[in-house]
Amino acid sequence: MKEMYFKIFGNPQIKVDNIVISPSLKRGEALLYYMVVNKRVCRDEIINLFWKDSEKKNARKNLRNLLYKLKQDLGFDLIISINRETLVLNPNIRISSDYNEFMEGIGEYEGSILEDFCDGIYMFSLWKEKLRKKVNYKFLDSILLQLKNNLKNQEFDIAEKLALKIIKIDSKNVRVYFDLMKIYDAKGEDEKVHNIYDKFKSDFDDLLDDNLREDVEKFYKDVFMEKADRVPRVKFDRESFFVRNKELNILKKEYEDFIQNDVKKIVMIHGEAGVGKTHLVNKFFKEVDNEEADIIYYDCSKDDSHKNFKLCKELFYQARECWSSGNVSLSKYFMRSGARIYSFLEKLDENTVLTKEEEDEKLKYIEKSMSQLFGEIKRKFIFVVDNIQWGDKASLFLLEKRIPFLKGKVMFISTVRDEGGPWVKDFLTICLNYDRVKKIDLKRFSTEETFEFIDKYSNNSVSSVVKESIYRESEGNPFFIVEYLENLGKDGTIKEIFTKNISAVLNGNLKGLSDDEYKLLKILSLFNIGLELDTLKKLYDFDKDKLREILRNLILSGIIKEKYGFDEVRYKFKHRKFKEFVYSIIETSEKKGLYKKIREKLGATQVQGEKSFLYSENTNSLI
Template structure:
């Protein structure tokens, strides 16, 4: 069989039966190559490409001659004889063409040069254009594949092999500065700053020599940044921070941040074991960020604060508050008040004055604050990109994570990016936060591993003098530290100063011990006192623990800073000090005697208590509980735990009647805050104390009340009622009428949920009798409103109208003094609407429900709107205004889902099912019925059970 081999990459080569052949002239050779690529061409096409300037007769003659020469050079039957107007190869001849087997994956190995190399046909412009196009086409495939190969080498850390491919990229596009910058970045990330710098000088030289121009501003900027990195890359004294390796991680992070700045990137989670270098990597990332183009907001989470909602955001909103002022960002008064209420440091001026509508803020659910925060971030991100950085995410409370999750979901990594770090042994704890974001490709994980033996060798070589290094030393250092970044660097500092000794480096605690063994007595004293604080400490706080002069304290702190044991943290008004690493703090703390620590923690706790009494700053709860627990003051620790939990429950849960379903604004499956777990923990602590103690009984009363509210809200009625009964009995014993009334109201709300009319009446009367002894006009208005609801349920409509109007008068009068009773007024209108709906006065009911809704929307209150929308939708359905009814019913369901409440949703779902049945959407109707039935059974409300059964029969 005849075999022809054609190589078109590089200078072309043609072989016939393994013997190289040569064409007699260029146009016949060019025609052959043209057919090799296109496979099938017409004679007209060939003439237009090679003999466009000739007349038709001579052109056809020249074409015939060229075909004849090809046949003579190769073989007579090389072309098919099927059609005279078409030129194509004979399928019986085996023709192997290198281009035909080229793919993006193999072109690196097969690309031997540009398409047709230096082959040229003079004055044949159409052919030249075709060749140029093909050159670019194959070169582009080749350079893309080389770039991909470079990325692969970067990902596996094989920087030694990159040189070969970087030369290819430059040789193929010698004036492309983007390629130079790309390669400079890679060399810089690998730590080979000299190659990066040389590349810049090569670029400068070729641009000047060939084009008489200089590099672009971006190239110059990168060059300056690389010079800066080179200057700080190797530690030469204790004033510099050492950072080694992590080339793959740095490349991935920087690449992602660049994508974020230009289009959209992905939020990042850096994970690894304790001491692996997560914080160091974050510090390096932050240093590389351009603060002129980005707002960088960093916070560190602490173990002692994980039970305190939104604590990590406190410092961030302090910074944002200042930025809003300096940039004159306009927010509505309501938005500013809402954010300032949740984060007091956002605007201290607002928090120093009394809100006109404080109940509005008190009763606003968490989503209102989130909406205001997102609105703020949208305004800020119009000016600069926002990058949130959170270290030690494993200690972040669930509510903070949910706020962060909501922000990421909203912005989808456009204009707002999140970088976090956490210990990988907390993977399961954080899965509810990570998985939803990862499933939407909004976040990526970057795993940090221990340094390998070879990496450890490189670190030792850079850190220590070459004369002091041998293989045994490297092996000992690696075995002692096992590649853990923190222990490795700490050990190297000791070796550099004192030489290697097995006694000091056998365990991690010895490394830390060696750092503090040469401190002066006063330095150790101050360090011991700073270790008592889990996060940071101010000078004022230190002054209560030591008798040193304030200036002398500063001198000691500066000395500790020079030794890299203490770091300074500067906020708006205060300066704090903390350890450079928690491992050091933990060691120093554990070395002190228990008795001494108890005394000092008591002293600190009392100091924070005075601060709390004067400021009411809820962020002090973490400090109060931590120090009182540490000193063994069980009562005060429990007192502030309960206060903190009550504060959370009051702000972030609606008052009853609602049904809390362990759902929330962010997801329908994750609890915002583990109330049950915290209550259980507090209850166990209470069980270990004496029940005869008055302080104990007061705490037990509060905890039982909170537990009762919680369990009733989750449908666990038996245990919930038992807890309320316990709280009620203690309140009677202590003659605490505030909690006695709270428990009575809770029983009324429970009765509303389950429609227990007689018991509801019993506790209404108990409440009114209690108010006769200790009258409170606000509470009286609430109880009268609830009694009005009771009369509606018992069909005594005149009595109901009278009481609801009395309640309206009370709340309207109070609202004149302080505009904080709008929701109470809306609730009265809602009950009047329910009453008129029940007796068939639909138009009147419509007006009352509309008034409730308008009052709430005008005052930016969403609490209660789910019920009000549902009631309005129901009355519109009864009026046969189905389209309007559908609008409000679905509005209410949307809010029920958003608020995470079930009480009232059962009825709304029933009406949604009936609406869908009217539209013949049986499947949709069935889905709403299933939801309604599920909620009705959970609540055990006879009214909703009857209605859901009615819907079931309609579906049959």
């Protein structure tokens, strides 16, 4: 069987049995590229492409002559008729192209479509432009995801290159320009930040929606207008004050065993938001030899938990990028099997509610395909899933079934919080019972660890009083500690309790809550101590079963926790910042109404009998 390969990206080229050939007519070569992309076309379509202004009779004659000339040039029929009107590629010839490989997810996008080829044929040029846009949009989808991950991991040099690449393709992508603004700020290149801001004002003002315009203005103000009122910013060099060395060494040891002894490894890094789970993983990958294995990474978002097979789709997306990079020696069967699985997943509607039978059927197909796929792996792979607590039920069930059968070529690392749907708890419980599963728990910093962290970060420039204030506000959570350190005023005090980043994180956790859940949080925010179920029942107009369901959802969302006493269970916010934030967004008139309701429902004597029972943002005394 003859083999043909078509290079469509960049300068085009055709090979027959690995020998470069050049058809004698440019229109003939153009027709071949058009057929390879479209595979099945009608004669009138081709006539419109090449002879739009000719009489139909003459145009059909020209097409017949062109097909005959192509047969002479090639020595065989590549384009055949299946009826009077339809042309297809000869199924007895094995045909491949860089374009089709890219669209299937097993090839790279390098160069423009058919660069400088047949630009003088008007309709063909229009088709080329339409095809370029299609490929560009697909390419942009992939690198936008990479850009998001690079920004999250503070890989600003790589992020800058990707942002500039996107802008070259989509010169009016204002959101990527805003990302570039943030990148230059992080790199300390203030002049470039200013230049982009000027571009927003002069060229892009009509492209900005109100929210983005407000974000740009606030960011620019934060960078330039308020800099004079801040302590000179210390470069955030994580290397200089990384304090999770014990946990880092555990992770390194697991990795060394995996690399040297071909032993599968499953590592789960557990802890609340902001304690440094992702930081630990990033530090680990900076210190180990990444040449020994390929890394496939995905960061789950809260929205993913309700989307069918979302995690599986994203892992396979990352995997196929890795397979097509050219760094991995894999068979065509392996790459096409991976592409088929992703194609199957891509066609699934993430938002459709599947029946048990439909879910089981799809799980069986994917599990069988994955089993065949991983059986072919020769090189080592590391799968990293950040925030796996937001993984969807179907994907976690699939991982739960496959993890016991992973071979020594695969290492699986995940970060997880005590949040997410009930299926997450089942997944973690089952996985932690497997052999060779290592769980690493990250806790908040103690007072001593917080002070040590602050001293390293600030070069011992923060007073003991301010360190105590930062510990009190942060409760030892590293994320809050860093935010407050970066927002100290000239007098050394915390300039802003709810910084932009803190507000974004807290808002993100509150996103998607029901009206009833918000209502309960507002009540809890009015108390300095937690409340037991019976007291909540008095203040909340629901029966206990409904109340328990709401509390359970808030616990799974990581916002509140159960605190066990001698003979009671109280519900309280997981971090004081959640309480303060919820309290801050309640209107004053609503607060007054809630305080009045508390006095009426609980009775003045009961309320006044408990010290600091009710919360005020100014004092800890009774309101």
